[in-house]
Amino acid sequence: MPRAPRQHRATDATLPTRFSCHGELRDYQRASLWLKVNAQTLAQAGPTPVLMVHSSRFDALHVGFFYRDGTADWQEVARGAYGANWRLGGQIAFVPPQRDAALVGVVLRFDRVASAPMLRMRLIDGGQAQIQATAMASMIGAMLMLLALGAVYNFGLAFAVRRQFPAWQGAWATCMVAWGAMWSQFHLFFFPGLAGVVSAQICTALSCLATLLATYSLLTAIDPGHVPRWLGRTTRVVALATALLGVPLSLMRSGPLEFWANALGFLVLLLLVLAGSCLITAWRRGSSAARAFVGAWAVPMLALGLSSVVDFSHAVWGGGSQMLVLAASAWQTVWLSVAATRRFMGMRIERDRALVAEAAAQEQARRDPLTGLRNRRGFTDAITPLLDRVTQAPDAVLDDSQGVALLLLDVDRFKAINDAHGHDAGDVVLVTLARRLARWDGAMCVTARLGGEEFALLATGMGRFAALQLAESVRTGLGDCDHSPFFGRGQVTVSVGVAMARPGDDFAALYRTADAALYAAKHQGRNRVVIAPDVIYPEGDDAAMPIRIGISD
Structure with a gap:
C-alpha cells in the first residue's frame, strides 16, 4: 500500500513498482491510496469475481483489472458520478469484462479518501452478487416503506390526539427514511449528482439527528413523573451533545476522523445506557407507556449497542451495521405505531366512558329521584x-x-x-x-x-x-x-x-x-x-299577582 504525494492517472505506466502492507498510512487523505488484490485472493471469489466497494468519502476511485495476457481494463467512479456502478446497500460494483485470458490481479486507487480504516470491500462471485443485490433491494425497499408509513401514521396520530410523542416519533421515522435512502443510495435513482461525499456527509448528520429525535420520542412517551428529573435532563443533554457532534463530523474531509467517530460512538453508548435507565425506571414506577413500548425500544437499542462494539461490516451481504439499524428501526416504528394506537384507543375509551358517566350523572341531576320525570x-x-x-x-x-x-x-x-x-x-x-x-x-x-x-x-x-x-x-x-x-x-x-x-x-x-x-x-x-287570557299585571307591591284571569267553560 504505497502512498503517493500527488495525483496520478490510473494507467499501466503509473502503477507503483512495489506494494507494501507494513507501516502506518500517512498523507493519503490529500493524495492517493493504492491497494492491490493478488491472484490467490481472486481465486477464492470464484470464476467470475465482482468487486463490491462500500461507498466512502473519496473524490475518485480507479479500479484496474489485469489479465494473464498482459492486458488491463480500468474503470472509474468519482464523487457525483457513479454512473451504472452504484448498487443499493451503499455499494459500488466493479465487474471485470469477460476475456479469454484469466484475471490475475486487481488494483484500486482512491483519490483523497477520508479514512482508510473505514474502507470496506468484498470480492464475491458474480451470480451471488446478483442474488444479493436483488435481496438487498427488496429488504431496503420494504423497510423504507414501513418507516415512511410509520412517519405518516404518527404525524396523523399526533394531530388527532394532540400529543407530543407521536409527533417526535413521526419526525424520527422521517429522519430514518432520509438516512436509509441516503445510505442505501436509493436517492441516486432521482439525484445521481449526490453520489459519494455529499451523501456520506448527509448520512452522518442525519444519524446524529435521529438519535436526538429518538431520545425525545422516548422521553415524551413515558408518563410524566415516572423518570427522575436529573435522569431526564442528563439524557437530553447527552442526546443534544451527540447531535451537535454530528455537525463538524459530517463536514470533515480529512483529519482525525477515527478519533471523532470513536468519540461519537462513546456518546451513543452513554445515551443508550441513559435511555435504557429511563425506560427501566419508568417501568418499575408503574408507567403503562414504558411497559407498552419496551419491546419497541429494546431491539434498536440492542442493535445500535452491538454495532458500536462488534464489527458487523461483512454482515447482511456487506450491509453491515447499517442494515441492522435500518431493520431495527422498521421494527420499532411498527411496534410503536401499534402500541401507541392501542394505548390511545384505551385512553379514548376511558375518556368516552367518563363522558358517558358524566352525562348520565348530569342527566340524573336533572331527574326527580321518585318519579323519574325531569325536575x-x-x-x-x-x-x-x-x-x-x-x-x-x-x-x-x-x-x-x-x-x-x-x-x-x-x-x-x-x-x-x-x-x-x-x-x-x-x-x-x-x-x-x-x-x-x-x-x-x-x-x-x-x-x-x-x-x-x-x-x-x-x-x-x-x-x-x-x-x-x-x-x-x-x-x-x-x-x-x-x-x-x-x-x-x-x-x-x-x-x-x-x-x-x-x-x-x-x-x-x-x-x-x-x-x-x-x-x-x-x-x-x-x-x-x-x-x-292576556293578563294585566299591576305595578307596585302586588305586581306578582294578576288582576284578572280567564276561566274555561
Missing part, C-alpha cells in the same frame, strides 16, 4: 330552546302552529292523602300520576315534576283551543288512574292552570301566568282546567 332544573333546560323563538321575536305575532303552552298540574287535597294514608301512599300516588303523565312526553311535549305534588307540561305547535283540549285530556287521563290498594280508580284528581307564551315571555313570566290560572282552578272547585 325543575331539567325542565327549564329542556324548554329553553323551545321558548327561544318566542323570546327572540318580541314583536312577532305567533300563529297556532307556533304556539307554546305551559300546563301546571297540582294534585287535589294531597295533604289529606298523606295525613290519612301516610307518606308511602302519597309517594305511590305521585309515581302513578307521573307514569301516566310521561305518556305525553315527546318531541312536542316536555313533562316534569316541579316539586311536591306539582307537575308541569310544556307543549309546542298548538294554539289556545288545542292547548285547552290537551289540558282537558291530561286532567281526565290523570284522574282515571288506578291507585290501588290505597284508592280506587278516579278518586285522585288534579287541577290544571294553562298559560300561552307571548312574545317577550321567559319561563319565569310564563310560570307566573300559569300559576295564577292554577290558583283560580283551585278556588273554583278543583278538578278543572283554567286557561289564562
Whole structure:
C-alpha cells in the first residue's frame, strides 16, 4: 500500500513498482491510496469475481483489472458520478469484462479518501452478487416503506390526539427514511449528482439527528413523573451533545476522523445506557407507556449497542451495521405505531366512558329521584330552546302552529292523602300520576315534576283551543288512574292552570301566568282546567299577582 504525494492517472505506466502492507498510512487523505488484490485472493471469489466497494468519502476511485495476457481494463467512479456502478446497500460494483485470458490481479486507487480504516470491500462471485443485490433491494425497499408509513401514521396520530410523542416519533421515522435512502443510495435513482461525499456527509448528520429525535420520542412517551428529573435532563443533554457532534463530523474531509467517530460512538453508548435507565425506571414506577413500548425500544437499542462494539461490516451481504439499524428501526416504528394506537384507543375509551358517566350523572341531576320525570332544573333546560323563538321575536305575532303552552298540574287535597294514608301512599300516588303523565312526553311535549305534588307540561305547535283540549285530556287521563290498594280508580284528581307564551315571555313570566290560572282552578272547585287570557299585571307591591284571569267553560 504505497502512498503517493500527488495525483496520478490510473494507467499501466503509473502503477507503483512495489506494494507494501507494513507501516502506518500517512498523507493519503490529500493524495492517493493504492491497494492491490493478488491472484490467490481472486481465486477464492470464484470464476467470475465482482468487486463490491462500500461507498466512502473519496473524490475518485480507479479500479484496474489485469489479465494473464498482459492486458488491463480500468474503470472509474468519482464523487457525483457513479454512473451504472452504484448498487443499493451503499455499494459500488466493479465487474471485470469477460476475456479469454484469466484475471490475475486487481488494483484500486482512491483519490483523497477520508479514512482508510473505514474502507470496506468484498470480492464475491458474480451470480451471488446478483442474488444479493436483488435481496438487498427488496429488504431496503420494504423497510423504507414501513418507516415512511410509520412517519405518516404518527404525524396523523399526533394531530388527532394532540400529543407530543407521536409527533417526535413521526419526525424520527422521517429522519430514518432520509438516512436509509441516503445510505442505501436509493436517492441516486432521482439525484445521481449526490453520489459519494455529499451523501456520506448527509448520512452522518442525519444519524446524529435521529438519535436526538429518538431520545425525545422516548422521553415524551413515558408518563410524566415516572423518570427522575436529573435522569431526564442528563439524557437530553447527552442526546443534544451527540447531535451537535454530528455537525463538524459530517463536514470533515480529512483529519482525525477515527478519533471523532470513536468519540461519537462513546456518546451513543452513554445515551443508550441513559435511555435504557429511563425506560427501566419508568417501568418499575408503574408507567403503562414504558411497559407498552419496551419491546419497541429494546431491539434498536440492542442493535445500535452491538454495532458500536462488534464489527458487523461483512454482515447482511456487506450491509453491515447499517442494515441492522435500518431493520431495527422498521421494527420499532411498527411496534410503536401499534402500541401507541392501542394505548390511545384505551385512553379514548376511558375518556368516552367518563363522558358517558358524566352525562348520565348530569342527566340524573336533572331527574326527580321518585318519579323519574325531569325536575325543575331539567325542565327549564329542556324548554329553553323551545321558548327561544318566542323570546327572540318580541314583536312577532305567533300563529297556532307556533304556539307554546305551559300546563301546571297540582294534585287535589294531597295533604289529606298523606295525613290519612301516610307518606308511602302519597309517594305511590305521585309515581302513578307521573307514569301516566310521561305518556305525553315527546318531541312536542316536555313533562316534569316541579316539586311536591306539582307537575308541569310544556307543549309546542298548538294554539289556545288545542292547548285547552290537551289540558282537558291530561286532567281526565290523570284522574282515571288506578291507585290501588290505597284508592280506587278516579278518586285522585288534579287541577290544571294553562298559560300561552307571548312574545317577550321567559319561563319565569310564563310560570307566573300559569300559576295564577292554577290558583283560580283551585278556588273554583278543583278538578278543572283554567286557561289564562292576556293578563294585566299591576305595578307596585302586588305586581306578582294578576288582576284578572280567564276561566274555561
